[in-house]
Amino acid sequence: MRQDNRMPRVLHALLHLDQMTDPATSDLLAGMLNTNAAVVRRTMAGLRDQGFVTSTKGHGGGWVLAKPLSEITLAGIYDALGAPKLFALGCGNEESHCLMEQAANAATAEALRVASETFLSVLSAITMADLARDYETRMKELGLNPDDYRFDASKIP
Amino acid sequence: MRQDNRMPRVLHALLHLDQMTDPATSDLLAGMLNTNAAVVRRTMAGLRDQGFVTSTKGHGGGWVLAKPLSEITLAGIYDALGAPKLFALGCGNEESHCLMEQAANAATAEALRVASETFLSVLSAITMADLARDYETRMKELGLNPDDYRFDASKIP
DNA sequence: AATCATGTAACTTTAAATGATTCATGATCC
DNA sequence: GGATCATGAATCATTTAAAGTTACATGATT
Numbered sequence: 001m002r003q004d005n006r007m008p009r010v011l012h013a014l015l016h017l018d019q020m021t022d023p024a025t026s027d028l029l030a031g032m033l034n035t036n037a038a039v040v041r042r043t044m045a046g047l048r049d050q051g052f053v054t055s056t057k058g059h060g061g062g063w064v065l066a067k068p069l070s071e072i073t074l075a076g077i078y079d080a081l082g083a084p085k086l087f088a089l090g091c092g093n094e095e096s097h098c099l100m101e102q103a104a105n106a107a108t109a110e111a112l113r114v115a116s117e118t119f120l121s122v123l124s125a126i127t128m129a130d131l132a133r134d135y136e137t138r139m140k141e142l143g144l145n146p147d148d149y150r151f152d153a154s155k156i157p
Numbered sequence: 158m159r160q161d162n163r164m165p166r167v168l169h170a171l172l173h174l175d176q177m178t179d180p181a182t183s184d185l186l187a188g189m190l191n192t193n194a195a196v197v198r199r200t201m202a203g204l205r206d207q208g209f210v211t212s213t214k215g216h217g218g219g220w221v222l223a224k225p226l227s228e229i230t231l232a233g234i235y236d237a238l239g240a241p242k243l244f245a246l247g248c249g250n251e252e253s254h255c256l257m258e259q260a261a262n263a264a265t266a267e268a269l270r271v272a273s274e275t276f277l278s279v280l281s282a283i284t285m286a287d288l289a290r291d292y293e294t295r296m297k298e299l300g301l302n303p304d305d306y307r308f309d310a311s312k313i314p
Numbered sequence: 315a316a317t318c319a320t321g322t323a324a325c326t327t328t329a330a331a332t333g334a335t336t337c338a339t340g341a342t343c344c
Numbered sequence: 345g346g347a348t349c350a351t352g353a354a355t356c357a358t359t360t361a362a363a364g365t366t367a368c369a370t371g372a373t374t
Contacts, residue, residue, distance in 0.1 A: 002331045008249035011261035057351045058341025088245045092165035103292040104168035111279040119272035135260040159362045214320045215372025
């Protein structure tokens, strides 16, 4: 299957949302994420259902962050995306009648299970506020002032 | 992409190989693995290159285990398969100019890196002999004697 | 020489995210 | 109230790599 990039995309989108003074339209976000509005709507739908963001229709509508970044963990986002399949590796058919196949599948499954546990535990220890801090660090490393880069869509000529 | 099941397949194949008295043809293995000979050859090629198995052509040819199971770790097999892509999840484009995207990608990549480390460390702690023991346990749990099930292709009528 | 089995290359199939398009629905502005 | 804006959703095409398939050359055994 194709690579699933929803996770980093959504993180990226949330960081931008946090810096917006007005609701961000799907089109605007799509431009930032190098994709299109339909993908944005589809991907953000889960976050809306979980209360991380809200969306409004009509003039001046769009996406708005509904919680402070410090209250959003990466694990929460992963869940909101529907806990997408993590591995490209499979562990075979579950209901095999061959006992050797069962042993082979069980060993593979166990290694994947442990790796998945690790992954989730790392995600639950990181909040979006941590990412925002990382972003600001990157800004300063380039000698830039983050305050100069907050996004005010109403100021686009 | 489609699920990658080479790992559990190869483990399964090696367990069978260990119980063979004669070389196993790709066709025989394919029957055991519910696939076809070409896939078996393709998948086992890496194991041959790493010296885990040998293959011989012609009458009576086929695949033979080249090392005791206790000297084959699952990590070694994973490597022999070319260390296939582990995750279905991606961590975005590496060379993004957007610092927010960089922060989002870095966080995702870090979680994946840690999970991958865990995966490999579990694999390196398991040998094929462990799987063989697990297989024998499963046999005994069903009240069967593993010795009755060794495979002697020459005895197929 | 015939047969068997691997080695390899080329092509097709498959699954799932992503890209793209369309239309209905609701909110805002004039 | 009508035009416009934006989401919600459904549908269809595209993409990607493993897996399935087919074909043929090469080498070993009988």
